[in-house]
Amino acid sequence: MKNASDGISALILCLLGLGIWWQSGSFPSLEEGYPGPSLFPRLIAVGLLLGGAWIGVKSVQGSEKITKELKESPSLLKLGGGVILVAAYPILQPLIGFMLTLGLVCLGVALLLGIKPWIALVSALGTVLFIFVTFEMLLGVSL
């Protein structure tokens, strides 16, 4: 395989297509056997299968451009940290409040990005203050 990234994409797309086809099977049909709510998802599933197959074939032939090379030193740990921090917001917010939660998330992301701790702290405080003034005070959005 000349382009592994596209090969993996093709596999995921085919699996997704199959999954949608299978899940759509539980949707009801119209009277007289006409397709109902399952029609569009199934058409999309077929499209994904065909698209995945096409990309897969091209990746074997190596005719698609190699899309993105990892010249940098990638960090899955930092990526995961960022996702966990943001995903934790809805859980923490009802417990410790909007300002503290948002401040912690912004501080965490800034530290993960390699910003010096004191600058990260000032930036997080500034972000929370800006959002509080703009949304809560000026726009009346309850945070």
Place this chain on the structure above:
Amino acid sequence: MSVLLSWEGILALLLGGFYGAVFGAIPGLTATLAVALFIPVAFFLDPIIALPAIIAISSVAIYAGDVGSAVARIPGTPASAAYLSELHRVARKKGPFYGLGISAMGSAVGGIIGTVLLIFSATTIATLARQFSSFEYFWIAVLGLAAGIFASGGSPIKAFVSLLLGLLLSTVGIDPTLGHPRFHFGSPDLLGGLNYIVAMIGLFGFSEVLEHLFSNKEEKYEAPQKVEGAARQFYLQPLLLIVREKWLVLRSSILGVFVGFLPGAGADIGAWVSTSFQQMRKKEEEEAEEDDRIILAGTSSNNSAWIPALSLGLPGDTVTAIVLGVFLMKGITPGPLLFEQQPDLLWSLYLTFLLANLVLLPFYGFLTARMAAFLIKVPFKLLLSFITGLCIVGAFAINNSVFDVWIMAGMGVVAFLLRRGGFPLAQVVLGMVLGPIMEQNFMVSAIKSKWDLMSFFERPLALGLMVGTLAIIFLGLRFRRRFVKSSSNQ
């Protein structure tokens, strides 16, 4: 003619423009949110204040949505997603004043052309558009999707897959025709479907943060050139570009107006179709100016598209829907009857649109470009922490739902993976916007014709739109083949 243009009306126009500029320019806040938050205020205002204000807010906020694209790769509207990468690149390489200057001047000129065309041809085109049925709307959505495939400028098959993913996301929730819940996995929060604004924040905003966290890059972008003669960069250079590319601007504005006449199509498809046309005409030897032309094509159609919707009384997109809602709230029913019953009001609306495009966009456009010039100087890593906060709050504020924060984070992860695989992101948004229009009109047409699929090709207008779709696909493939051939020869 002076119904809306009393001194109170002009003051409302100025203040509304300022509100729209500031609101639209903050990444994560959108034109939709700007006009939506104005509704409770508009309720208590006199029509001569409320109407100019809402026109100014929507006109300026739609343009100002480009500031987010320029600074942080977060588009304010689905229309600005059509030329997101180009605007971001130009703002970083040639400076925010020039990038946003093209955007503001393009929007202003497009809006003026749109208004003038509206004055001369509204009645005729309104009569034509009134003949549209679900068959034509279905084909309009297909045409928009076909244009989207070639708007990416990259691999059409990957753009097609991105569109399919967007269409798939649009099927989450209650089926628009038959009312059956789909892909909600037992969660009541998913029954209402995925909000495309929330998705856009995750796709473009949060994925940028994830990309930087993953790649550990010190600084991704080259520093923009030092700003010298900001006004020259914002006004003069874009205007010279517009003069040089007058046919492009005229073509895009006309496309925007005609697409805007079709209810449900609105500014978004207008911008996508125009951008797509420009991508197809891309000239390898003029690569340096190609980004400028693509921005110009998109912006000169995005502000002319929603104006004609007023003449039919049917909104093309969410912003227009809210604007029309304010009109109704004030006892004015937009639509064909407006031409016959309130010609004075109609003329003052035209004049308000002209003023908004002639004065407000250039003036407040410069103001927002100044904000962007400041933001763009902030070290990008510091900006990313700020963007994370805005992404969270922006996603939450749309529906006051913490569940949307998870949706936003999930979309960020999906977008990160798509970017890594070389799949374009803007097409996902287009799929999400057009999916319900296409599905609903297909199902309604099919049920109406008792599943006789030939009926999709029988009406002349539907047939014309189908031919247009095929022409876009043919031209897209042909120009792409030529482009690939010329690239490989060099």
